[in-house]
Amino acid sequence: MSAPGTVVLPAAQHTFMLEPGRPVVMGIINTNPGSFSDTVHLASLDAQMERAMAFVAEGAGIIDVGTDSGVTYGASVPLEQQVAAAVPLVEALVAEGIPVSIDTPYAAVARATLAAGACMINDVSGLADLEIARLCAAHDAALVILHTRVGHKQEAFLDFADVVADIEDLFEERTAMAVAEGLTRDRVVLDPGLGYSKPPSDDVMLLRAYDTFIARGLAILTGASRKLYSGVITGAPPTDRLPETIATVAAVRRAPGFVRVHDVGAVRAYLDAAR
Amino acid sequence: MPPSTPHVSRLTPPGPTVRPPSSVPSDDAGATLLRTIGDDPQELGRLLADIEPLRHDDALIVTDAHAEVVRFLAVLAVLEGRAPMPDYDLDDPSLKWHAPKGIAGVPNPPTIVSGPASGDAPGAGGAA
Numbered sequence: 001m002s003a004p005g006t007v008v009l010p011a012a013q014h015t016f017m018l019e020p021g022r023p024v025v026m027g028i029i030n031t032n033p034g035s036f037s038d039t040v041h042l043a044s045l046d047a048q049m050e051r052a053m054a055f056v057a058e059g060a061g062i063i064d065v066g067t068d069s070g071v072t073y074g075a076s077v078p079l080e081q082q083v084a085a086a087v088p089l090v091e092a093l094v095a096e097g098i099p100v101s102i103d104t105p106y107a108a109v110a111r112a113t114l115a116a117g118a119c120m121i122n123d124v125s126g127l128a129d130l131e132i133a134r135l136c137a138a139h140d141a142a143l144v145i146l147h148t149r150v151g152h153k154q155e156a157f158l159d160f161a162d163v164v165a166d167i168e169d170l171f172e173e174r175t176a177m178a179v180a181e182g183l184t185r186d187r188v189v190l191d192p193g194l195g196y197s198k199p200p201s202d203d204v205m206l207l208r209a210y211d212t213f214i215a216r217g218l219a220i221l222t223g224a225s226r227k228l229y230s231g232v233i234t235g236a237p238p239t240d241r242l243p244e245t246i247a248t249v250a251a252v253r254r255a256p257g258f259v260r261v262h263d264v265g266a267v268r269a270y271l272d273a274a275r
Numbered sequence: 276m277p278p279s280t281p282h283v284s285r286l287t288p289p290g291p292t293v294r295p296p297s298s299v300p301s302d303d304a305g306a307t308l309l310r311t312i313g314d315d316p317q318e319l320g321r322l323l324a325d326i327e328p329l330r331h332d333d334a335l336i337v338t339d340a341h342a343e344v345v346r347f348l349a350v351l352a353v354l355e356g357r358a359p360m361p362d363y364d365l366d367d368p369s370l371k372w373h374a375p376k377g378i379a380g381v382p383n384p385p386t387i388v389s390g391p392a393s394g395d396a397p398g399a400g401g402a403a
Contacts, residue, residue, distance in 0.1 A: 208354060208356070234350065270321065270324045
């Protein structure tokens, strides 16, 4: 018997039982250089697998493979290079039985990695391309809809009159669009988009409003790692924000879903001890 | 774990007093919680879980991770409305994303886009 508020998320060959207070830890592996949070780029497949397996050993329940960092200081990696880097890693992780999501706004990357066995597309564009919803539907995969109002790799701090209402509007609209493309509603995951097109003060506002998002009854993904808003509060630089990351996780752990982090072991240890 | 000289929070949160072991005379200094974690990030995670319920209290926490504990409490205090969000300047270079080691230069510096949110259909903003 599942706990009250548990969300069941079917995602291709996997089913996640997402209990409030017990988020699944999503470990981040970037196949291409560029992330502002990566202190060391894992250039080889062996190095990426080694890090991913270490994340799983530390308690990650899913690996999020990034193919093109959303940072705004560099150009995009060519699509064929993104696919060539991601597919072997996805295949290797799937062979180990590890759930894999793909952090991408590109349908071409989603198509290739879903075919390779990924069970979730973490669409950081907020479903700018409906082909991604069609692909997820065809593979019975889960789809993350992230709140943003700007394009991939575009830095913006928009003036939202009511950021929570805007997030709710986007969730409602894009979920309906995904369902219209054939995806079942229970395969939708919502990400309020910390740091995406919002000033730090709006990140604080959305974190205070998490019960609103939880009430939609869908899984919630929180990109909790090393966020700018927390750096504004403490002054810590991006690569030194572990306490800030854990504070963010503390604020959202009542949401049934996922917390996406670089520091898997520390966050897992926090969550296990905080029960 | 952060480097040997940890960053000190720019915001001092309300609630517990957090001190390093060197600031108290001995282990019987009346600490509500006394913990040494060394360089183990998982120990830090467990420590913060133990400290979280104390955040509203007039507790004394003594730990070698004092700077990290204060930062954790500072973020929670803002998120829970017990401390105001500090003023900030988005043009402050220290708040910018930084290219990680091994990335040569900054090919195209960030462009700040300001203005009202569009709320337009998917694709607004020119998603690739």
